Amino acid sequence: MMASKVTPQSEDYSRWYTDIVQMADLADYSPVRGCMVIKPYGYTLWEHIRDGLDRRFKATGHVNAYFPLFIPMSFLQKEAEHVEGFSPELAVVTVGGGKELEEPLVVRPTSETIIGHMYAKWIQSYRDLPLLINQWANVVRWEMRTRLFLRTTEFLWQEGHTAHATEAEAREETLRMLGVYTDFAVNDAAIPVLEGRKSETEKFAGAVVSYTIEAMMGDRRALQSGTSHFLGQNFARAFDITFSDENNALQHVWTTSWGVSTRMVGAVVMTHGDDQGLVLPPKLAPYQAVVVPIWRSDDELSLVLEAVAQVKAALEGSVRLKVDDRAELSPGWKFNDWEMRGVPLRIEIGPRDVQNGQVMLARRDRPGREGKRTAPLAGLASAVQDMLAAIHQNMYDRALAFREAHTTYPDDFEGLREAVADGFGVAWWCGSAACEAKVKEETGATIRCIPLDQESGHGPCAVCGETSAERAVFGRAY
Amino acid sequence: MMASKVTPQSEDYSRWYTDIVQMADLADYSPVRGCMVIKPYGYTLWEHIRDGLDRRFKATGHVNAYFPLFIPMSFLQKEAEHVEGFSPELAVVTVGGGKELEEPLVVRPTSETIIGHMYAKWIQSYRDLPLLINQWANVVRWEMRTRLFLRTTEFLWQEGHTAHATEAEAREETLRMLGVYTDFAVNDAAIPVLEGRKSETEKFAGAVVSYTIEAMMGDRRALQSGTSHFLGQNFARAFDITFSDENNALQHVWTTSWGVSTRMVGAVVMTHGDDQGLVLPPKLAPYQAVVVPIWRSDDELSLVLEAVAQVKAALEGSVRLKVDDRAELSPGWKFNDWEMRGVPLRIEIGPRDVQNGQVMLARRDRPGREGKRTAPLAGLASAVQDMLAAIHQNMYDRALAFREAHTTYPDDFEGLREAVADGFGVAWWCGSAACEAKVKEETGATIRCIPLDQESGHGPCAVCGETSAERAVFGRAY
Numbered sequence: 001m002m003a004s005k006v007t008p009q010s011e012d013y014s015r016w017y018t019d020i021v022q023m024a025d026l027a028d029y030s031p032v033r034g035c036m037v038i039k040p041y042g043y044t045l046w047e048h049i050r051d052g053l054d055r056r057f058k059a060t061g062h063v064n065a066y067f068p069l070f071i072p073m074s075f076l077q078k079e080a081e082h083v084e085g086f087s088p089e090l091a092v093v094t095v096g097g098g099k100e101l102e103e104p105l106v107v108r109p110t111s112e113t114i115i116g117h118m119y120a121k122w123i124q125s126y127r128d129l130p131l132l133i134n135q136w137a138n139v140v141r142w143e144m145r146t147r148l149f150l151r152t153t154e155f156l157w158q159e160g161h162t163a164h165a166t167e168a169e170a171r172e173e174t175l176r177m178l179g180v181y182t183d184f185a186v187n188d189a190a191i192p193v194l195e196g197r198k199s200e201t202e203k204f205a206g207a208v209v210s211y212t213i214e215a216m217m218g219d220r221r222a223l224q225s226g227t228s229h230f231l232g233q234n235f236a237r238a239f240d241i242t243f244s245d246e247n248n249a250l251q252h253v254w255t256t257s258w259g260v261s262t263r264m265v266g267a268v269v270m271t272h273g274d275d276q277g278l279v280l281p282p283k284l285a286p287y288q289a290v291v292v293p294i295w296r297s298d299d300e301l302s303l304v305l306e307a308v309a310q311v312k313a314a315l316e317g318s319v320r321l322k323v324d325d326r327a328e329l330s331p332g333w334k335f336n337d338w339e340m341r342g343v344p345l346r347i348e349i350g351p352r353d354v355q356n357g358q359v360m361l362a363r364r365d366r367p368g369r370e371g372k373r374t375a376p377l378a379g380l381a382s383a384v385q386d387m388l389a390a391i392h393q394n395m396y397d398r399a400l401a402f403r404e405a406h407t408t409y410p411d412d413f414e415g416l417r418e419a420v421a422d423g424f425g426v427a428w429w430c431g432s433a434a435c436e437a438k439v440k441e442e443t444g445a446t447i448r449c450i451p452l453d454q455e456s457g458h459g460p461c462a463v464c465g466e467t468s469a470e471r472a473v474f475g476r477a478y
Numbered sequence: 479m480m481a482s483k484v485t486p487q488s489e490d491y492s493r494w495y496t497d498i499v500q501m502a503d504l505a506d507y508s509p510v511r512g513c514m515v516i517k518p519y520g521y522t523l524w525e526h527i528r529d530g531l532d533r534r535f536k537a538t539g540h541v542n543a544y545f546p547l548f549i550p551m552s553f554l555q556k557e558a559e560h561v562e563g564f565s566p567e568l569a570v571v572t573v574g575g576g577k578e579l580e581e582p583l584v585v586r587p588t589s590e591t592i593i594g595h596m597y598a599k600w601i602q603s604y605r606d607l608p609l610l611i612n613q614w615a616n617v618v619r620w621e622m623r624t625r626l627f628l629r630t631t632e633f634l635w636q637e638g639h640t641a642h643a644t645e646a647e648a649r650e651e652t653l654r655m656l657g658v659y660t661d662f663a664v665n666d667a668a669i670p671v672l673e674g675r676k677s678e679t680e681k682f683a684g685a686v687v688s689y690t691i692e693a694m695m696g697d698r699r700a701l702q703s704g705t706s707h708f709l710g711q712n713f714a715r716a717f718d719i720t721f722s723d724e725n726n727a728l729q730h731v732w733t734t735s736w737g738v739s740t741r742m743v744g745a746v747v748m749t750h751g752d753d754q755g756l757v758l759p760p761k762l763a764p765y766q767a768v769v770v771p772i773w774r775s776d777d778e779l780s781l782v783l784e785a786v787a788q789v790k791a792a793l794e795g796s797v798r799l800k801v802d803d804r805a806e807l808s809p810g811w812k813f814n815d816w817e818m819r820g821v822p823l824r825i826e827i828g829p830r831d832v833q834n835g836q837v838m839l840a841r842r843d844r845p846g847r848e849g850k851r852t853a854p855l856a857g858l859a860s861a862v863q864d865m866l867a868a869i870h871q872n873m874y875d876r877a878l879a880f881r882e883a884h885t886t887y888p889d890d891f892e893g894l895r896e897a898v899a900d901g902f903g904v905a906w907w908c909g910s911a912a913c914e915a916k917v918k919e920e921t922g923a924t925i926r927c928i929p930l931d932q933e934s935g936h937g938p939c940a941v942c943g944e945t946s947a948e949r950a951v952f953g954r955a956y
Contacts, residue, residue, distance in 0.1 A: 028596065031553075032583065035546035037596055040611060043543045065521045068513035069585075069616055069632050070569075075509075091548075092573040093585065096631075097620030098566055105510065107547075107571065107585070118506065118515055133518060138547055138616065142575030153574075154547050 006340075008275045013219040020269055021148045024278045024341050027265075034146040034153030041341065042149075042265060044286035046156065049264050050136065052188040052283065053158060056180045062132045062160060067114050069138075070105035075113040078238040082112065085205020089141040091153075107140040112206060112231070112257055115161045116239035123253060126165050126245050130173070134160040149266035150223070150478050157261035163241060163253040167232070170254035174230040177258040178211045181226035189264065190281040190395040191215050191271045192403055193225060194424075194473055196449025201433055204257075208232035214448040214473065216403040217270035220423040222448045222475040225267045228258035266478075271399050272365075278342025279364050281395055282388040287322040289315065289384060290343045294331045294350035307354045307377070311347060314380050319388070339364060344391050345384065365391050365398075409471075416462045420445035420474050427462035429472040435463035439474055448473045484818075486753045491697040498747055499626045502756045502819050505743075512624040512631030519819065520627075520743060522764035524634065527742050528614065530666040530761065531636060534658045540610045540638060545592050547616075548583035553591040556716040560590065563683020567619040569631075585618040590684060590709070590735055593639045594717035601731060604643050604723050608651070612638040627744035628701075628956050635739035641719060641731040645710075648732035652708040655736040656689045659704035667742065668759040668873040669693050669749045670881055671703060672902075672951055674927025679911055682735075686710035692926040692951065694881040695748035698901040700926045700953040703745045706736035744956075749877050750843075756820025757842050759873055760866040765800040767793065767862060768821045772809045772828035785832045785855070789825060792858050797866070817842060822869050823862065843869050843876075887949075894940045898923035898952050905940035907950040913941035917952055926951045 006023060007015040021027050026042030038046060054064075070093060076083045091107040094100060108114065115133070123131060136158050146152050160177060164170040178195055185191045193213035203210035207229040215225050235241070236252040245251050272279040282288050293308050295301040308323060315321050322343070324334050331348070338346060348360040359380065363371035375383045406423025410416045419425025420443050429435060429447070440446050450472045461468045484501060485493040499505050504520030516524060532542075548571060554561045569585040572578060586592065593611075601609060618632050627633075638655060642648040656673055663669045671691035681688035685707040693703050713719070714730040723729050750757040760766050771786050773779040786801055793799050800821070802812050809826070816824060826838040837858065841849035853861045884901025888894045897903025898921050907913060907925070918924050928950045939946045 028599070030546045030592070031550060031595055032546045032548045032592075035548060037546065038544040040541035040543045044541065046544075047542065063518035063522065064525065065518045066516040066524075066634065068508045068510045068515065069618065070510045070513060072509060088576055090573075090575070091571050091583075093569050094572045095568075095570040095582075097568070097622070104573075105569075114508070114510075117509055121506070140547065144575070156544065 006275060006277060009218060016273075016275070017266075017270060018148060020273055020277055020340075026269070026278075027148045029148075032153075034143050036148050036152050038156075038262070041286055045265055045268070045280070045284055046262060048284040048286070049189070049260075050158070052184050053180075053260060054136075056184060057134050057158075057160065060176060060180060062134045062162075065133045065135060066137070067111050067118065067135060069108055071108050071111070071114045073104045073106055075117060076106060078113065079206045079235055081234075082206035086110070086141075089143070091140045091142055108137070109139055109141045110257075110259075111135060111137070111139075111159055112161065112235050113239070116235045116241060116255070119161075119163050119253070119255075120239050120241045123163060123241055123243050126243055129163060129165045129243060129253065130169060131163040132160075132173075133162065134158055147266075149262055149269070152262075155262045157259050160256070160258045162256045163236070164255070165243065165245065165251075165253065167254050170256050171230055174209070174211060174228050174256045174258070177256070178213065178226075178228040181213050181228065181258075181260060184260075185213055185215065185225060186396065188281065188283040189268055189271075190392050190399065191225070191267055192396060192400040194449055194451055195453065196451040196473065198227075198449060199433075199436055199447045199472070201436055202447060204229045206231060206234055208234065211452075212449050214475075215267055215271060216399075216406065216423060216475075217267070217478070218273065218402075219270070220406045220475075222424065222477040223263070223267050223270065224448070224477065225264060226258070226260040229256060231255040231257060272395055273342070274367075276336075276367060277340030279395065280342035280344060282344045282392050285342065285344050286320065287343050288320045288388055289322070289345040289347055290338045291321065291323045291347045291349065292331055292334050292338070293323075293325055294348060300351045303351055303354050304349055307349050307359070310377060311349065311359060311380060314377075315384060318381055319384055339367070345387060347384075361387060363387065363391055365394050410462055411460070413463055416474060417443050420476055423475065424448070425462075425474045426451070426471050427474060428459035428468040429470060430461035430464055430466040430468045431470070432464070435461055438463055443474075443476075445474045445476045448475050448477060484753060484755060487696060494751075494753070495744075495748060496626060498751055498755055498818075504747070504756075505626045507626075510631075512621050514626050514630050516634075516740070519764055523743055523746070523758070523762055524740060526762040526764070527667075527738075528636070530662050531658075531738060532614075534662060535612050535636075535638065538654060538658060540612045540640075543611045543613060544615070545589050545596065545613060547586055549586050549589070549592045551582045551584055553595060554584060556591065557684045557713060559712075560684035564588070564619075567621070569618045569620055586615070587617055587619045588735075588737075589613060589615070589617075589637055590639065590713050591717070594713045594719060594733070597639075597641050597731070597733075598717050598719045601641060601719055601721050604721055607641060607643045607721060607731065608647060609641040610638075610651075611640065612636055625744075627740055627747070630740075633740045635737050638734070638736045640734045641714070642733070643721065643723065643729075643731065645732050648734050649708055652687070652689060652706050652734045652736070655734070656691065656704075656706040659691050659706065659736075659738060662738075663691055663693065663703060664874065666759065666761040667746055667749075668761075668870050668877065669703070669745055670874060670878040672927055672929055673931065674929040674951065676705075676927060677911075677914055677925045677950070679914055680925060682707045684709060684712055686712065689930075690927050692953075693745055693749060694877075694884065694901060694953075695745070695956070696751065696880075697748070698884045698953075700902065700951075700955040701741070701745050701748065702926070702955065703742060704736070704738040707734060709733040709735060750873055751820070752845075754814075754845060755818030757873065758820035758822060760822045760870050763820065763822050764798065765821050766798045766866055767800070767823040767825055768816045769799065769801045769825045769827065770809055770812050770816070771801075771803055772826060778829045781829055781832050782827055785827050785837070788855060789827065789837060789858060792855075793862060796859055797862055817845070823865060825862075839865060841865065841869055843872050888940055889938070891941055894952060895921050898954060901953065902926070903940075903952045904929070904949050905952060906937035906946040907948060908939035908942055908944040908946045909948070910939075910942070913939055916941055921952075921954075923952045923954050926953050926955060
């Protein structure tokens with residue numbers, strides 16, 4: 001029954017974010033440092049994210065499995081870059097069953113090593129390849145500064161781990177899964193993303209190449225929303241994952257890994273949310289529509305509830321529907337409450353609507369008069385489907401327009417400085433870590449990615465002026 | 479391509495079990511003591527178990543959420559029986575981010591305490607009740623002697639945690655969820671179960687009453703397959719979970735918890751499996767039917783593959799189907815392979831079948847000639863559905879008959895000793911822990927449950943002869 005208001009985005013975006021996450025009941029702080037509780041409404045959103053991804057993984061030939069939470073410390077040390085990258089972030093179990101352990105166990109920060117060990121056991125012949133496995137799991141990375149969904153010590157994610165006979169196949173898989181992530185972001189989450197390669201500095205510890213999808217949040221910062229790594233033979237060598245090829249020669253496999261986490265919930269909040277609360281894409285929303293009956297007398301109530309029952313019958317099975325018939329709350333209070341929770345479509349039914357054989361539809365993505373219209377009760381199911389599709393499209397278009405409005409193509413360092421102060425700067429980059437570091441030092445921006453989609457050509461590096469063959473996307477990031 | 483054979487049940491049941499679990503690709507040992515790897519085939523089986531339960535939880539008004547993996551050690555100590563019960567089994571994180579932690583964190587063995595802490599924060603008024611939350615998660619209990627699926631240091635499970643305004647409501651919920659488990663066991667897993675109450679000795683650490691579903695495995699031992707606990711106000715008091723009732727008086731809530739784990743996979747294996755391998759209930763099987771084309775020449779092959787395509791088209795969407803058209807393997811080899819993996823129905827298609835417009839159906843639950851019959855291609859979908867339903871029923875009936883054949887009703891201690899040597903003994907019990915302990919000491923059997931379904935009446939305790947009002951089910955257990 002709280003009436004407290006969200007901090008406006010313009011006042012303090014960061015507070016707006018944590019207000020929304022808590023007031024819309026997505027998550028709560030836990031008594032364990034850096035760990036959050038995902039509340040039922042937030043978890044249902046995550047279930048839809050999970051199902052949308054899982055369906056796509058299965059359609060591309062992947063199967064799920066489950067590997068241990070604990071990893072022997074010695075495993076992490078087998079891949080030099082990997083252990084260096086993850087060491088500062090580890091949670092370590094040193095006591096089990098009341099006894100000091102001989103070898104400490106790391107709570108998995110990611111599972112390349114333990115899975116690598118198992119793959120070495122499972123893979124013998126080229127006939128065992130490709131091996132296309134995904135895992136849904138919790139992972140732990142000790143974080144100093146945490147934010148709900150965006151950076152927490154424990155988070156939920158999926159991690160795909162595949163092994164292939166050839167480099168070409170593994171590279172193809174890496175990009176295929178990047179494409180799956182983009183497809184999910186665009187078509188389920190209504191989030192436009194930039195597909196690209198990470199710089200050497202920003203890539204995954206142990207990868208040959210890391211790819212990413214990068215989205216622009218409402219404060220014009222970038223959020224890395226999914227990554228796909230070509231691991232070459234790095235882990236295959238570290239864990240001795242070999243196979244006999246068709247000529248009976250022993251070879252190391254080529255591996256990939258790719259992941260999307262509960263961070264995606266943060267991406268949804270910050271791409272679409274406004275000062276009234278969440279705005280959820282219809283494919284992912286726990287409820288796609290909420291019915292709010294409006295009445296003043298008992299006579300009106302029974303009339304209206306009859307129409308509500310008809311609406312429910314018409315939409316059941318095709319729309320995730322919530323009927324909010326709580327008697328102790330006013331329609332206005334309910335409108336605000338469901339706006340806060342980002343339900344894409346509100347269906348209002350009052351006595352006059354019943355008389356006219358219609359309902360009022362109000363779109364969350366277009367607050368106010370502009371987003372309201374009546375719809376006849378007859379044929380409501382298809383009107384609602386059409387409107388949900390239109391909402392999705394509008395949300396995507398708006399997010400894309402926003403990103404484009406805050407993306408510039410600077411030629412020099414001053415331009416780049418201005419670009420990243422406002423959003424993304426797409427600039428020629430010579431590829432040197434020194435230029436990358438200079439940008440970070442002076443502007444706080446990093447290379448989000450080197451976009452896959454590039455016009456060919458050459459230009460001067462925005463930092464050092466050297467002739468460069470590629471543009472990079474610079475931006476401040478979460 | 480292994481041709482190794484399963485150890486027969488009659489020779490060594492325990493080896494038969496681990497043979498099956500590994501040879502049917504359900505799970506594998508991991509390099510981490512006591513932790514297993516759930517392989518894709520086993521994980522898919524678990525996904526169907528999970529979905530079957532999750533659907534039932536949602537239909538009874540529950541929602542999912544997610545709570546932290548780590549629990550401050552001090553939380554466990556707040557409920558005296560709880561900490562005593564779980565202390566010997568804890569895995570403890572003492573180092574995080576490179577530093578010794580001030581307070582060690584326990585890797586959750588179960589989540590009553592951390593959830594209790596959050597409920598105290600979330601629940602204010604009677605309007606917040608009941609709170610009906612379930613969590614799908616991994617938990618860790620340090621086990622000395624482990625067995626794949628049955629007892630592993632880490633396992634997957636769901637744990638429901640509910641809070642109610644009244645004792646009656648909480649007791650009702652406890653039994654409702656026991657009923658949900660029974661419904662799942664019977665209708666999805668084809669496993670007959672006994673519903674009952676645990677003795678004081680065997681109940682959950684911190685519960686007022688624990689209920690259980692107990693199943694009889696193929697070696698006539700009992701497997702506890704799901705539990706539902708009425709926790710009274712024990713955790714509400716320990717974590718100060720209170721609410722204002724309708725008269726504005728402050729009261730402690732009443733809580734329940736209930737869980738089913740990956741152990742259910744072991745129950746499926748040991749209830750139905752035979753010396754040829756797994757026998758999977760159709761509702762849970764990763765593949766419900768496998769199509770094996772049979773051919774000798776290329777001409778036959780193209781003829782047969784055409785029919786396979788027809789079968790596929792006819793069954794797609796209604797049956798989880800696998801087409802095994804691997805050219806390098808003989809039909810006989812494939813038959814054995816899919817029998818090992820327990821696929822309920824095999825559909826054989828040879829050139830003669832094509833000519834006759836039919837296929838051969840072979841049931842896994844009835845090996846040999848008896849389980850084979852032809853079915854016309856026309857109307858195949860409904861014939862397959864009928865057969866899957868018949869397979870489920872037969873599997874259930876057979877398991878029930880087996881349990882009944884190995885259940886006796888002894889009147890005295892000698893009779894009880896014989897009863898538990900063969901299976902279950904249902905005997906009058908005076909309720910004393912001393913009699914319970916004597917049975918355990920002398921026969922190795924424990925009280926599996928005091929069945930809910932009891933004829934009223936009285937009889938002499940099978941151990942001490944004292945007049946008793948209830949019968950208990952005794953049996954040796956996993």
